[in-house]
Amino acid sequence: MNKHLLLVDGNSVAFRAFFALHSQLNRFVNHDGLHTNAIYAFNTMLDVVLDQFKPTHALVAFDAGKTTFRTEKFADYKGQRDKTPTELSEQLPHLRELLVGYGIKSYELKNYEADDIIGTMARQAEAAGFKVDIVTGDRDLTQLATDQVTVNVTVKGVNTLEAYTPAHVFEKYELEPKQIIDMKGLAGDTSDNYPGVTKVGEKTAIKLLKQFGSVEGIYDNLDSLKASKMKEHLQADREQAFLSKSLATINTNAPVALTLDALVCQGKDETKLLDFYDAMDFQSFKSKLSIVNSAVQAQQAALKYDVLTADNVAAIAAQLTSPVTFYLEMLADNYHTAESNGFVIGHQGTWYVATDTALLQTPALKQLLADSAIEKYVFDVKRTYVGLQRLGVSLAGTTFDLLLASYLVDTNDNSNDLGKLALLHGYQNVATDEAVYGKGASKGLPEDITVFEKHLAAKAQAISDLQPVLMKKLQDNDQLALFTEMELPLALVLADMEIAGVKIDIDKLNELKGQFQQRLDTIIQKIYAEAGKEFNINSSQQLGKILFEDMKLPVIKRTKTGYSTAVGVLEALKGIAPIASDILDYRGLSKLQSTYITGLLKVVHPEDQKIHTTYLQTLTQTGRLSSIEPNLQNIPVRDQDGRQIRQAFIPRSEDWAIFAADYSQIELRVLAHISGDQNLQAAFKEGLDIHASTAMRIFGLAQPEDVTPNMRREAKAVNFGIVYGISDYGLSQNLGISRAQAKTYIENYFREYPQVKAYTEAIVKTAREQGYVETLFHRRRYLPDIHAKNFNLRSFAERTAMNTPIQGSAADIIKVAMLHMQHALAAEKLQATMLLQVHDELIFEAPKTEIPILAQLVPEVMDAAVSLAVPMKVGTGSGATWYNVKD
DNA sequence: GTACTCACG
DNA sequence: ACGTACGTGAGTACA
Numbered sequence: 001m002n003k004h005l006l007l008v009d010g011n012s013v014a015f016r017a018f019f020a021l022h023s024q025l026n027r028f029v030n031h032d033g034l035h036t037n038a039i040y041a042f043n044t045m046l047d048v049v050l051d052q053f054k055p056t057h058a059l060v061a062f063d064a065g066k067t068t069f070r071t072e073k074f075a076d077y078k079g080q081r082d083k084t085p086t087e088l089s090e091q092l093p094h095l096r097e098l099l100v101g102y103g104i105k106s107y108e109l110k111n112y113e114a115d116d117i118i119g120t121m122a123r124q125a126e127a128a129g130f131k132v133d134i135v136t137g138d139r140d141l142t143q144l145a146t147d148q149v150t151v152n153v154t155v156k157g158v159n160t161l162e163a164y165t166p167a168h169v170f171e172k173y174e175l176e177p178k179q180i181i182d183m184k185g186l187a188g189d190t191s192d193n194y195p196g197v198t199k200v201g202e203k204t205a206i207k208l209l210k211q212f213g214s215v216e217g218i219y220d221n222l223d224s225l226k227a228s229k230m231k232e233h234l235q236a237d238r239e240q241a242f243l244s245k246s247l248a249t250i251n252t253n254a255p256v257a258l259t260l261d262a263l264v265c266q267g268k269d270e271t272k273l274l275d276f277y278d279a280m281d282f283q284s285f286k287s288k289l290s291i292v293n294s295a296v297q298a299q300q301a302a303l304k305y306d307v308l309t310a311d312n313v314a315a316i317a318a319q320l321t322s323p324v325t326f327y328l329e330m331l332a333d334n335y336h337t338a339e340s341n342g343f344v345i346g347h348q349g350t351w352y353v354a355t356d357t358a359l360l361q362t363p364a365l366k367q368l369l370a371d372s373a374i375e376k377y378v379f380d381v382k383r384t385y386v387g388l389q390r391l392g393v394s395l396a397g398t399t400f401d402l403l404l405a406s407y408l409v410d411t412n413d414n415s416n417d418l419g420k421l422a423l424l425h426g427y428q429n430v431a432t433d434e435a436v437y438g439k440g441a442s443k444g445l446p447e448d449i450t451v452f453e454k455h456l457a458a459k460a461q462a463i464s465d466l467q468p469v470l471m472k473k474l475q476d477n478d479q480l481a482l483f484t485e486m487e488l489p490l491a492l493v494l495a496d497m498e499i500a501g502v503k504i505d506i507d508k509l510n511e512l513k514g515q516f517q518q519r520l521d522t523i524i525q526k527i528y529a530e531a532g533k534e535f536n537i538n539s540s541q542q543l544g545k546i547l548f549e550d551m552k553l554p555v556i557k558r559t560k561t562g563y564s565t566a567v568g569v570l571e572a573l574k575g576i577a578p579i580a581s582d583i584l585d586y587r588g589l590s591k592l593q594s595t596y597i598t599g600l601l602k603v604v605h606p607e608d609q610k611i612h613t614t615y616l617q618t619l620t621q622t623g624r625l626s627s628i629e630p631n632l633q634n635i636p637v638r639d640q641d642g643r644q645i646r647q648a649f650i651p652r653s654e655d656w657a658i659f660a661a662d663y664s665q666i667e668l669r670v671l672a673h674i675s676g677d678q679n680l681q682a683a684f685k686e687g688l689d690i691h692a693s694t695a696m697r698i699f700g701l702a703q704p705e706d707v708t709p710n711m712r713r714e715a716k717a718v719n720f721g722i723v724y725g726i727s728d729y730g731l732s733q734n735l736g737i738s739r740a741q742a743k744t745y746i747e748n749y750f751r752e753y754p755q756v757k758a759y760t761e762a763i764v765k766t767a768r769e770q771g772y773v774e775t776l777f778h779r780r781r782y783l784p785d786i787h788a789k790n791f792n793l794r795s796f797a798e799r800t801a802m803n804t805p806i807q808g809s810a811a812d813i814i815k816v817a818m819l820h821m822q823h824a825l826a827a828e829k830l831q832a833t834m835l836l837q838v839h840d841e842l843i844f845e846a847p848k849t850e851i852p853i854l855a856q857l858v859p860e861v862m863d864a865a866v867s868l869a870v871p872m873k874v875g876t877g878s879g880a881t882w883y884n885v886k887d
Numbered sequence: 888g889t890a891c892t893c894a895c896g
Numbered sequence: 897a898c899g900t901a902c903g904t905g906a907g908t909a910c911a
Contacts, residue, residue, distance in 0.1 A: 029889090077892065151901070205891060363899085398900040462911095482899045532893095536908095536909080538892095538907090538908055539908080539909055540890090540891055540892070540908095540909080541891095541909075541910080542909090559890080559891070560890075560891095561890065561891085564891085565891090565892085566891080566893085567892085567893080587892080587893075588893090590907095590908095591892085591906095591907080592894090592896070594907055594908080595893085595894070595905090595906060595907060596894080596908085599907075616904095617902085620903065620904070621903075622903060622904095624896085624900080624903060624904075625903055625904095626903090626905070627904085627905080628905065628906090629904045630905085630906085631894085631895085631904080631906070631907095633894095633895060633896075633904075633905085634893090634894045634895035634896085634904075634905065634906085635894080635895075636894060636895080637894090637895075638894085638895085639894095642894075674906070720901085720902090721901065723901095723902070724900095724903095725900095725901070725902070726901075727899090727900055727901065728902050729899070729900060729901085729903075730899095730901035733900080733901075734901070787908090791897085791898045791899080792898070792899065792900075795898090795899080795900070796900075798900075799900080799901070799902070802902090802905080803901095803902045803905095804902085806902085807896095807902065807903060808903095810896095811903095838895075838896065839895080839896045839903085839904090840896065843895085
């Protein structure tokens with residue numbers, strides 16, 4: 001068998017791996033708070049190269065430390081390098097463990113770099129007749145390429161490799177591999193921090209080497225060069241050139257205490273890898289282990305199910321007893337329009353699968369599902385309820401929802417895919433939908449119907465198996481009431497709101513569309529005239545060029561990729577360039593046109609002229625809802641133009657009206673409650689204008705009349721800032737004041753509201769000690785970054801620790817209000833229907849005759865949702881459209 | 888798929 | 897010294 005040696009530059013590949021998944025740094029944290037992104041990507045790389053090269057021998061070389069024979073020669077070698085981020089260095093020891101699991105030797109050598117180990121072993125292996133593949137992120141190693149040795153350099157992350165054979169090196173540099181060191185000697189290397197020859201870069205170096213072959217060749221023939229700046233530099237930097245070349249040269253005779261025989265691949269030790277993956281929380285690698293797979297396959301093979309038919313369904317339904325697990329499959333995402341493809345019902349170990357959804361119409365089955373005395377275990381009760389409802393089937397008695405429970409236990413465990421979610425809980429026996437149905441355009445039912453049936457049975461089994469696990473966790477977290485009394489029943493309230501939908505005046509939207517378009521056309525022509533040419537105004541790239549290059553306007557702010565053209569920037573330019581103000585107008589109108597006019601028209605249901613949004617109940621980190629397809633929680637209100645969109649939101653019929661109620665300052669009231677601050681509480685108890693009251697305190701005013709509108713505005717920003725987890729910089733940006741000024745405001749605020757200050761300090765401490773923060777109703781958010789060494793990550797976690805209990809408790813409160821509201825409407829036998837929730841407000845439609853009743857009832861219910869140390873305040877209004885909602 | 892921008896609380 | 901306000905969704909451009 002041909003011997004084949006794989007040599008990996010451990011540090012360099014780990015470095016690449018770390019930055020390949022750098023944007024995911026927060027998502028790759030194990031249960032001990034260890035970052036794992038580099039380990040994960042390194043593992044992926046290992047799988048790729050082992051599969052590609054199928055080596056018989058392998059070695060991963062690491063750097064031993066900072067000091068090497070190179071730093072002895074040149075003290076500043078690699079001197080300018082930033083310190084390795086701690087999030088990466090903490091991962092390096094675990095890479096060795098991973099390699100042990102893979103049966104691959106790792107090695108480091110004092111005073112030498114990984115390069116030298118690799119160079120030495122490559123030469124030895126070559127001499128012994130091996131084929132050698134080197135994997136590294138560092139192009140310098142291409143100097144080692146020969147006919148037997150290929151240097152594979154990572155490109156874009158770590159999974160794509162560029163293979164440098166001598167021929168490829170020549171293609172790239174027009175040099176022999178051994179001349180790479182001469183090139184480095186001449187051009188230097190900024191990342192390794194050695195100089196080379198002044199003003200000589202890669203291009204010049206290559207030109208010289210093509211003529212003279214090597215650094216030595218150049219200096220031997222220096223006299224033959226005609227006089228030039230370059231010649232002067234070469235003469236002056238002679239010593240540097242030779243030093244740089246020697247630094248770039250990989251030592252292929254390092255005293256490596258390894259024999260080739262010691263590098264034989266031992267094969268994976270799956271038991272070790274299993275432990276390692278458990279420690280790292282790597283579910284996907286774990287699931288690829290054959291010991292895991294065979295266990296999973298055995299369990300899946302043991303999974304028994306029967307197929308429901310028209311003949312057996314009634315008898316089977318009749319004998320099912322509480323609790324039953326039920327799952328309705330709809331492949332399409334949007335359950336308001338999705339077709340139902342099949343379902344499964346049963347209990348532990350006995351599953352009945354149907355791919356014919358008409359069987360749901362069987363009276364015995366319908367009755368069972370609608371019977372609240374028979375407990376149901378499901379995954380995503382809202383989706384199931386709506387799907388069934390569209391088939392004329394009622395669902396009641398749900399006592400467990402895997403999706404909801406998982407979200408409450410940890411807001412990060414919130415995949416909508418049952419298979420993925422189960423995996424997050426270490427449960428492996430159910431495939432992901434993507435694996436079974438595919439994705440994108442090719443998504444569909446498997447050709448083999450039994451694959452589909454098995455998948456449904458496996459889902460039911462997973463729900464049933466995980467039910468006790470999740471219930472235990474909820475109980476341990478003191479979250480049973482939150483689950484059973486709040487989120488589960490709320491799902492049905494939300495489902496009813498989604499199903500009810502909100503009626504849209506299509507003619508109104510079209511009328512607005514025409515008006516906006518006319519104004520847009522005028523502005524577009526004006527902008528083209530001002531710019532001196534036509535361009536795509538929607539492209540921030542093109543716009544940046546026009547403003548800052550063609551028109552030479554001052555650059556206020558940059559983004560990662562170029563010039564920022566955000567509102568703040570354009571506002572600042574308004575005074576010197578009228579085009580800025582036209583672009584702002586254009587942006588405003590074009591946003592309305594695309595997102596709100598055409599966007600909403602696209603999602604109006606053709607049959608009922610209504611919009612049925614979908615609320616995501618398990619998405620946000622704070623407990624708020626989110627709204628999609630379309631988002632009805634961000635319909636314009638602040639600007640007059642945008643606000644008109646609300647004229648298109650109308651009640652279901654002529655003699656009905658829209659009614660809305662909102663909590664006033666709910667977050668500040670929550671803050672007053674949980675901080676226990678006497679001064680803040682007093683302000684609310686006395687019914688003061690809270691922003692004016694804060695203004696009096698931070699500006700030291702004696703009389704309410706002394707508060708100017710500007711003082712109130714600034715105090716309002718301070719109040720908001722406190723809720724967001726304040727910083728002087730953030731406040732100064734928001735108010736356009738100096739950082740010092742902002743700092744004074746904050747100090748004054750904390751002096752006046754000392755218990756708020758104490759709260760912000762205490763909650764951060766709590767987060768550090770227990771790793772999470774909680775809302776009034778025990779909703780929990782984990783904050784692993786609270787311990788981060790990185791200042792930014794840690795600061796962010798600290799602000800989140802302050803904000804989440806406030807925002808989250810406010811979310812809890814309105815959820816309770818919604819539950820009570822639904823009951824009250826039924827108890828009062830009102831036709832009024834709750835339609836929308838926008839974080840601190842509820843929107844209803846009702847017969848005009850019921851509006852006075854609602855004006856009384858809704859604030860009462862919202863007030864009574866929770867009893868805080870301060871009173872609640874609820875504002876209401878009604879009108880013919882959402883736009884017209886006024887007191 | 889990511890970046891940018893902007894709508895809401 | 898570090899570089900920010902908290903929580904969302906959608907449209908467009910561009911690679």
